[in-house]
Amino acid sequence: MAFLTVSWPVTRVRIMFEALQYDFMRNALAAACLTSVICGIVGTMVVTKRLVAMAGGVAHAAYGGIGMALFFGFSPQLGAMVFALASSLFMAWVTLKRQSRADAIIGIVWAVGMAIGVLFADLTPGYVADLMSYLFGSILMVTKTDIIFMTFMAVLLCALVPLFYGQLLAYSYDEEFARVRGVPVAHLHFALIILMSLSIVLVIRMIGLILVIALLSIPPYMAEKYCRSLAGMMVLSSLLSLAFSLSGLFLAYRFNLTSGAAIIIVAAAAYLASELWLRCRTAARA
């Protein structure tokens, strides 16, 4: 078995198995898989419905809930969830009325949520180390409870999407036509935004609220160019997310890096490579 020590890929495999001995690493891997499914499905809808900015706003506004939770001493997850839901519903409601100023409203909610979080963190006595990990994510923070919630969300999404696929496709491609066909577009819109907010809160643990927007947008945007259906885009972006998360986690473990940042940089590099390849292909055809 001498070859085991020489070839680099095999060494990598050994490191991975070593890592698996730790409980937190097993949790992190499970979280990576679930995150990928969630981000693949939600991200596809977010990208095709142009809700990326709103997703960013929700993620940052959630920080207000985290700060408040630390100050009053309740669960930060709960605080984040309440803030994410409240801010997203507010944005959805206001943007429905004033579409043309949606970006300004999103910007305001984004910053105000963040500011509330920072102020409450200031007011909280003692050292608040926990806050940083919400900003950039930490695999150490993923708990069994998180995994259970993520599993629930992933299953829910996997059940809902096929059930209402036709409606979802019509809603994201041509809202007005969907409405003429009797599809309750407003209900779908709010359902999507609620699911998006809950998903963001669940994923924040893993990659942090600053970086979650990248995992929602990079894989679907990449996948879109290779797919001819929304379903295909969801599956491919889930697979891409998984590849990015696993390689990012490996790099984070190997070189002691922040997991969220490592995942995003891997995703960005892959995106660049994909874009270059597509350009070359188009150029070769012309």
Place this chain on the structure above:
Amino acid sequence: MALDVPDILFEDVWFSYNCSPAVRGASFTVPQREFLAIIGPNGGGKTTLLKLALGLYRPQRGRVRVFGVEPRRASRLLGYVPQNSNFSLDFPVTALDVVLMGRLRGLKGFYEKQDKIKAQEALEEIGMGGYELVRMGELSQGQRQRVLIARALASEPKILLLDEPTASVDVEAQGILYDKLRELNKMITIVVVSHDVSVISSYATAVACVNGTVYYHSSNEIKPEMVKLAYGSCPVEIIAHGIPHRVLARHEGKDNV
């Protein structure tokens, strides 16, 4: 449906987006199997009128009825062909998937075999058979337009409403399209918003000139004055040398009416 109920009824309908009204006191009826051309300048309220009939907008005053009921309740009997230019070409969707949208019924479950057959037929009817699995973004403007029409036909509508279906289609394809509409007109009512005044000449059985207000004219009274009313300072020449309602080219370039 009683025979005396018109397909579409507008009764003193007012609608405004912000403050300035886009539609001012529109009153007209569209009888069964009419071929109505809605013409008028940009921003005159043509599309608004269509969306009021579709139930996408609610009138702020007056009432709109489709087959005698609220447009929303009748909307599944309507085939809608929106303006082609609003769609993202990056969107991952095939022609068949788009046409299948015409078979949607509210939140009701999956597509059935029958839906796929109807969608297929609609594509073939409009000369797009064989393009089922092609991505929308890879089709030409004219082909995309035809897919959108196939989608409306897949609904098996009683009224077909089209918003500038020939805006970006070449002249030859325009002719094919309007011939197809005339054929469909034997069975169903057609309402078409168009910049293209030539539609009136050979296809329309009635014309609505829209410039905030609606001037409705059935076939036997199409006169130059009415187009002037709608277009105001930018008149359109209409000559009726024995051939009724023949329309000639406008003074200005084609686009800036």
